[in-house]
Amino acid sequence: MKHTFLAVSILAGLSSQALAATYQLTELPRYEGAKYTFISDVNDNGQIIGAATSLFNLPIDVSYIDFDDATIKNAYDQAKRSYEQIDEEISFTLEDIKNGAAATNADANRFMLSFLGARANSAEYQKLQDRIALDIDAISAQEHVLFDVENSDTNGLTRSTSNYLTAISEDGVMVGWGSAPFSKTTFTPEGQSDEETFFIRDWSSRGVVITPQGEKVILEPEFTEHGGYSIATDIKKLDNGGYVVVGQSSVGIPENRQKNYDDNCDSKDEPLQVCRWLQQVSSRQFYDLRAFKWQLDESFNVISTTNLGLGLTPKDDENDAFVSAALAVNKAGVTVGYSPYRGEEDGSVAYPFNIAGYFEDGKLVPFKELENRAATGKATDINNNNIAIGYMGRRVGNGSILDQYGFYYDLNTKEYTQMPYFFKGSSTITTDINDAGYIIGQAEIEKNSSNRRREGFIYKVGDEKLLNINDLLPCKDDSGNNYPYTVAEAIKITESNHIYAIATKTVERRDRLGNIEKDSNGEIEYESVTLPVLLTPTPQGQIEDCAPPEAETYERQSGSALLLSLLVMPFAWLRRKKLKLLVR
Template sequence: MKIKPIAAALLTLTSLSSIAATYSITPLPVTNKAKNTFAQSIDNSDTLLVTTSNEYNPPIDVERLKQTNFFAINEASIENEDDIKNGIFSDIDYTLIVSYLNNLTSQNTFLLRKQRIAQFKSYSTDLVDTRFVQGFDNFVEKFDDFSQSVTTIARDSLNGDFIVGYSQSPYQDVEYTNNNDQLIRYTINDIYRRAFVQVGSQTVALLPKDTLVNGISEAFAVNRNFQVGGYGTTRFSPAIRESAATCTDDGERGDVAKEFCLYSLINSRSYQQNSSKRATIWQLNASGEVLSSEIFPLPFEPTTEKFAWENRILDINNNGLAVGWSHTGETVNFLKPGAQFRNTEVETQAAYFENGETIFFLTDEKDLASQAVAVNDKGWITGTVARAPNEVARDRFFIHNVDTNETRYPDGFFINAGVIPRSINNRNIVVGRADIESSNEANRETNAFMYNINADEFINLNLLTSCDSPYTLIEAVDINDDNEIIANARFRANDTYATGNPVTDENGNNIKVDKIIAVKLSPIANGQIEGCDEKEEVKYERAAASNTLFALLGLSAFFFIRRRCIAK
C-alpha cells in the first residue's frame, strides 16, 4: 500500500517545484536475471548500477559436481540423479544444486573442490542495454561465459563507461600431493577484496600501499576529474606478517599447499581486522591508468599500537573534497535499539579529507558515533549520527556545509525517527530511507525519503508516485542532477526456482512472495500529486536493520552497496 499521511494535503506543486513534481517508477531490466536486485547508483549520463543476488541459471560444472557429496546428502530430495549427471535439470534439482554450491561454509579440503558461484554480481544499464560488470572475473571456455565465481560490487560510475567498485580474483584449481601421497585438489583464489576501475571492457586494479598477500582495498566513488575515493591497507600487524611468512616456508607451513595456506589467511577475521587501513584517493587518467595516490592520516596520534585504527572515504565531489569517517582513538558507550545492555565500541566520527588532512567537523556534544556518506559540489555533506534522546541511540540525519560551517539535524517522518541518508545531488536534494513507525522494535519499517535543503522539506517519496503503484519505495539510494533516483522497492511477485520458473502449489497456482527490487524514479513534468485513500498496510516480518547487501538479502528472504557503502 502507499503511505499517504494527512500532511500530504499541505504539499503543493509550488513547494515541490524543486523536485520536479511526481515520479514514475520503472523496474531495472535485471529482474529477469536474479531473484534479488539491489540499487547502487545513477550518474548524470543516466547510467544505473545494480547488484544482483541469487542469479538464475548459473552454469553448472557437472563433472565437478560428481566429485562432491551432493548426491549423497541430497538423495531423498533429488528428482532424477541420472538426468543431472547427463546435464539435464528439473526446476527442483537445479535449485538443489545451486543451493548446495552457494552454501560453502567450510574450508576443509573436500568442500574446496566445489564449483564456486558468486553471491553478488553487478550490472550497468540505461534501461535499454544491460552490461555485465566483470571486475576481475575471467572467461571460461567450458561455459562459453565468465566463471561467475567472482563477487563484484560496482558502486559508482562516470559517463556510463568509467565504473569503480571492488572485486575478487577468480577461483582457480590447485593440486597438492600430501605426505601420504594423496592428491588434494583445492579451488581457491588469492585476493580477498580489491578496488578496481573498469573502462569499457578493461579492468584496472587500484592497489593499496601494503600489498601483503595482495592487501585489501575498496573504491566507493569517482568524480569527473578521474579521482577515485576509497581506502586501502597501509600496514599489517607483525602476527599477520609472521603467518604469511609461515605459509611460504615449506619447512614451517605444515602438510598443506602454500596457496591454500594463504587463502585461509586472507579469509580469516585476523587478516581483515589486524591491519591499518587509510582513506585513499587514486588519481587516474581517462584510460583508467593510475597516475598517483594520496593516503590520508588519522586525525590523532595513537598512544598505543593498534592495527584496527582506520579511516575511509565514501564519496568525493568534483572539487576533490572527499568525505567519510575516521576512528577517533576513543571508545563510546551507548544503548542500541533492541539491546539489553549498553555497548562499548571504537568511536567513529564523520570527517572530510582535504589538503592531506583528515578533519572532524561535527561539534555537538549529543553526537555519538557518526559518518559522512555523501558530498555535493556546493560543499554540503550528509551522513548519519547516533543520538540517544531517550537512552536508546538510533542513527539520525545530519547535513553540514563546509564553507559556512552550518550544521542541521532534520527530523524524519516523526521526532526521533531513524533516518539514513544515502546521496545528495548538486540541487541540494538528499535521498535515503527513514522509519515510518515509532515502535520500540529494534527494526522499524522504512520508506524512501527526499529532503530539500533549500526549502527544509522532508518528503516521503511514496507520496510522489501513483496511488495504484504496485511498488512501495523502502529506500532511495542515489540521485543525479536531473533529480532522477535509483531506489529499492518492495514488490509482490511470483516465487521462483533457480531456473527462474515460478514455484507453484499443489493446485498449480503461482506462489506469491514479497521481493526487494531495484527501480528508477523519473520526474514527470507538470505531474500532479494524487490524493490516495488510506488502506491498511500489510505487515511483514523484518530482518535485522542494516544497509549491507547481506541484510537486504535477508529482507527478501524473510519477507521484507549505494553507491557508497555505509560501514562502521
C-alpha cells in the same frame, strides 16, 4: 542541455498512470537472469550502473566431490528429512546430482547452493558469488564482467568473483571493485600420499577504472604483500580533463596478523594461497586499510596516489588493524568517509567505531564532537557546494546501530545539522545530495514492528520534515488496483529532482533455475522483488490521500515549500549519486 538517447527513450515511454500524483514512476529494465536488480549510480548522460543478486542457474561443479563422503551424505539425509516433515518427497538423489541434476532440477540446485554456502570458509569446496555488476540502458540490463574468467568446469564464467560497480563519471568512466576468480588446484599435504583438491585465488579485492571503451585500469594497492586490497567508491572528472578517484587501499599489516601468517603458512598442509586466504577470512581485519585517493590524467594513467589517513595516530602497543575509507568526492577534490577517532587532545580516549568526517591534511576531521564512545557514523556523499551528508548513531553490544539519524554538514560554515525523523527512533540513512540541497535516502516508517519496513524519502536542507517518496506517487494504477510499487530506497537525485530508486513489486515467484513456481494446486506463486525505477516530477499533479487519517504514521505535506520547489526547478538531466554500498 540536449537529452541523450536514453533520457529521451525514458521520457517517451512514461505511462499516464501517475498524472494525478506529483511523481511519475517508470520501471527501468531488470536483469532477466536474477530475482533482484539494483541501481548504484547514474551520470549526466543517463548511463546507469547497478547490480543483480539471486542469480538463476548458478553453475555447480561436482567433478571434485566424493559423493561417498559422510559430509555430503549427512547433508542430503538432513534435507530429505526436511522434505518429509512437510509431507513432500525429495525429488533428487546424490547420484542425480553427480550426473548433473543441479543444472536441471531446481531443488537439487538449491541443495547444492546450501551445501556449498555452509562451507564457504573451507578451501576444499567450490566458491560462488551470487552478485554481478550491471550496465542498464533504456532497453535492457546487461552484465558487466569485471575479473571473472571462463572455466571448463562451469561451462562459462566461474561465478566466484565479487563484483561492484559504484560510480560513473559524466563522460561514462566507471569505477568499482571485484575479486580475482577462484581456480581449482590439487595438492598433496606433507605426510600423505593422496592429492586433495583446493580452490585458490590471487587477491581478494582490486579497485578498477573502466574507460568508455571498456579498457580496465587496475588501482593497485599501496601494500601488495599477501595479495593486497583496494576498492574504488567514487569518481569525478576534473576541469583539466583528468579524474579523481577515491576509495580504500591496504597500507600494511598489523604485527600480530603477520605473526599468525608466519606461524601457520608453511605450505605443508595446504597451498600457500589457501593458507593466506584462510588467514584473511578468519581475521576480523587482516590489513591496515586507509582512505585513498588516486589521480588520473586524461589518458587514464595514474599520476599520483594519496593516503588520506585516519582520525587518530595508532600507539606503539596497538597491534590491531586500523581502517578508514573514502566514500565520496566532489569536483574540488573534497573527500568524505569514515575512520576510527581519538577524541581527547592527549590521545587517551579512543572511539572504537567508525566516525563520519572529511579528510584534510592526512587525517579525518569529524563532523561533530562525539558524545560517547558508542558513537558511530559514516559520511556518504558531498555535493559541489561542499555540503556533506551521512548518518550517525550509537553501536550496542550485539553490533546493532541504534538512534540512527541522517545529518548534513556545511564545510563552508562548519555547521552540523541533524535531520528530522519520520518518527523518533526511525533509523535513517542518507544516500545522495544534489547541488540544490535536496537529500534522499531511506528510513524506517513503522514504529511497532519486529521487522521495521524502510521506504525512500526526500528532504530539502533547512526544511522541518522528511517526505516519504511513496506519498508522492498515485494510490491506484490505471486499472484501479492498489499501486504496485513501493519505493524502498532512493539512490540518486538529479539537479531537476528526478529520482532514481529501488522499488519493490510483486511478481511471479521463480526458483533457482528461473522457472515460475506453482503450489500443490498448480496455482502460480508470487513474491516481492526489487527493481530499478525512475521518478519524474509532474508539476500538474497533486498529492493523493490514500489512507484514512488514523492509518497515517506521518503527514502528507501537500502545501509544503519543499513540494513547490521540487516542481519549479529548471530541468538539467542527471548529476550523480554517492555510493550505495557503505563498506564495513
